[in-house]
Amino acid sequence: MSGGKLLAPEELKRKLLEIGPERYHHKHPFHLLMHEGKLTRAQLQAWALNRYYYQSRIPVKDAIVLSRSTDASFRRAWLKRILDHDGAGDHPGGIEKWIRLAEATGLKREEVISERNVLPGVRYAVDAYVDLVSQRTFLEAVASSLTELFSRDLISLRIDALRAHYPWLESGLAYFTARLTQAPEDAAFALDYVTRNAASREQQESVINALRSKCDILWAQLDAIYFAYVTPGWAPPGVLATEV
Amino acid sequence: MSGGKLLAPEELKRKLLEIGPERYHHKHPFHLLMHEGKLTRAQLQAWALNRYYYQSRIPVKDAIVLSRSTDASFRRAWLKRILDHDGAGDHPGGIEKWIRLAEATGLKREEVISERNVLPGVRYAVDAYVDLVSQRTFLEAVASSLTELFSRDLISLRIDALRAHYPWLESGLAYFTARLTQAPEDAAFALDYVTRNAASREQQESVINALRSKCDILWAQLDAIYFAYVTPGWAPPGVLATEV
Numbered sequence: 001m002s003g004g005k006l007l008a009p010e011e012l013k014r015k016l017l018e019i020g021p022e023r024y025h026h027k028h029p030f031h032l033l034m035h036e037g038k039l040t041r042a043q044l045q046a047w048a049l050n051r052y053y054y055q056s057r058i059p060v061k062d063a064i065v066l067s068r069s070t071d072a073s074f075r076r077a078w079l080k081r082i083l084d085h086d087g088a089g090d091h092p093g094g095i096e097k098w099i100r101l102a103e104a105t106g107l108k109r110e111e112v113i114s115e116r117n118v119l120p121g122v123r124y125a126v127d128a129y130v131d132l133v134s135q136r137t138f139l140e141a142v143a144s145s146l147t148e149l150f151s152r153d154l155i156s157l158r159i160d161a162l163r164a165h166y167p168w169l170e171s172g173l174a175y176f177t178a179r180l181t182q183a184p185e186d187a188a189f190a191l192d193y194v195t196r197n198a199a200s201r202e203q204q205e206s207v208i209n210a211l212r213s214k215c216d217i218l219w220a221q222l223d224a225i226y227f228a229y230v231t232p233g234w235a236p237p238g239v240l241a242t243e244v
Numbered sequence: 245m246s247g248g249k250l251l252a253p254e255e256l257k258r259k260l261l262e263i264g265p266e267r268y269h270h271k272h273p274f275h276l277l278m279h280e281g282k283l284t285r286a287q288l289q290a291w292a293l294n295r296y297y298y299q300s301r302i303p304v305k306d307a308i309v310l311s312r313s314t315d316a317s318f319r320r321a322w323l324k325r326i327l328d329h330d331g332a333g334d335h336p337g338g339i340e341k342w343i344r345l346a347e348a349t350g351l352k353r354e355e356v357i358s359e360r361n362v363l364p365g366v367r368y369a370v371d372a373y374v375d376l377v378s379q380r381t382f383l384e385a386v387a388s389s390l391t392e393l394f395s396r397d398l399i400s401l402r403i404d405a406l407r408a409h410y411p412w413l414e415s416g417l418a419y420f421t422a423r424l425t426q427a428p429e430d431a432a433f434a435l436d437y438v439t440r441n442a443a444s445r446e447q448q449e450s451v452i453n454a455l456r457s458k459c460d461i462l463w464a465q466l467d468a469i470y471f472a473y474v475t476p477g478w479a480p481p482g483v484l485a486t487e488v
Contacts, residue, residue, distance in 0.1 A: 022481060023482055120369075124372040124464060127375065128368040128372075219364070220364050220480065224365075236464065236467065
């Protein structure tokens with residue numbers, strides 16, 4: 001982590017935005033196969049089931065962020081994320097919508113919620129995200145959410161690709177349509193927060209590194225899914241080898 | 245986790261020993277390539293460098309185990325593990341010996357110790373081990389060390405294979421020769437401890453599951469190394485792609 005001169009806010013934003021093309025998981029071969037329509041139903045099941053574990057921990061990590069802020073206005077803004085994921089009243093949240101996506105692939109709700117067949121590699125990566133948000137600085141915890149800067153393009157491409165190649169998934173797409181508007185709002189708030197609050201070059205570099213770390217966490221999940229369910233014969237011991 | 249009748253100590257031991265053939269990492273394809281002499285020097289470097297991260301966290305996890313015991317006789321027995329890894333006085337410990345192994349592959353000591361090029365997937369798996377030992381019951385923390393029940397056979401096979409196929413590694417093999425006697429002693433103590441102290445069927449099942457979890461952690465490390473450095477083109481973004 002180099003010292004050096006404080007970056008202008010626009011310069012910090014530019015550096016953060018550069019991380020997307022460099023290492024966001026839109027380039028992961030599992031996503032490429034998905035978007036080309038080359039995944040089987042069983043592979044989409046494996047993806048939905050494993051990625052559920054990530055979804056399930058998002059409100060946990062957001063509650064940790066909330067618990068680390070003593071600023072009520074920050075907490076009011078951040079709380080929206082938990083509402084978006086957990087739902088409120090009659091409105092299903094992102095987790096419920098993700099379960100419906102998993103059901104659209106043919107999985108049973110109970111099987112998904114049980115987290116029984118989550119790959120160890122996915123579990124470790126997601127738990128590393130919760131650890132990051134708990135253990136690094138508050139600014140890094142906020143910055144690690146900034147992958148949402150890159151998610152809208154991926155999600156709009158994905159919606160089109162899923163509709164075109166896997167029409168039987170249609171009933172499960174509500175998660176993604178909601179994220180098209182939620183993610184950019186959240187990202188704008190977090191980006192503004194970190195650029196205003198990173199007060200030294202060292203803090204600015206820590207913010208950049210936190211976003212890189214989060215990209216690594218997303219990427220590692222897809223590596224685990226790819227090698228267990230796309231590459232033949234690579235499911236780790238104890239994991240269902242072909243169908244989930 | 246099923247309830248049910250308490251297992252006899254011999255029955256619990258049998259169930260624990262069965263986990264080795266089922267999911268210990270001696271069967272991982274990376275080890276198979278190693279033992280057949282099919283890894284390149286660069287791949288052995290990647291293995292030594294990444295596995296160093298695991299070695300470096302072993303005394304940390306053993307110190308956590310130590311910190312969770314209020315029984316001085318247990319602590320006296322467990323302390324040996326930290327001495328074995330960290331060394332004492334003029335005697336180099338396992339970590340120093342591992343660094344010498346890494347040097348024998350052609351890596352610089354500083355490069356290894358910096359932990360700079362550790363794969364994200366390896367880091368998450370190792371950190372999951374430290375989390376397991378911190379967060380699950382004390383009995384599970386002890387039981388997770390029981391992969392040492394299976395390590396002697398793997399290590400003696402490995403010593404022969406490394407000598408035969410990679411003779412330039414000879415100067416780095418002291419780590420393994422020491423583990424041939426250390427690991428079985430440690431495993432015998434831990435096995436005796438868990439079989440005597442698992443007082444309900446539920447605790448016995450938790451011990452069995454802790455050993456399975458630890459096997460998963462070892463396996464996931466090799467998955468990450470294999471796919472970054474054996475399968476062409478799979479190094480995650482930000483990781484050196486060919487040579488370390």
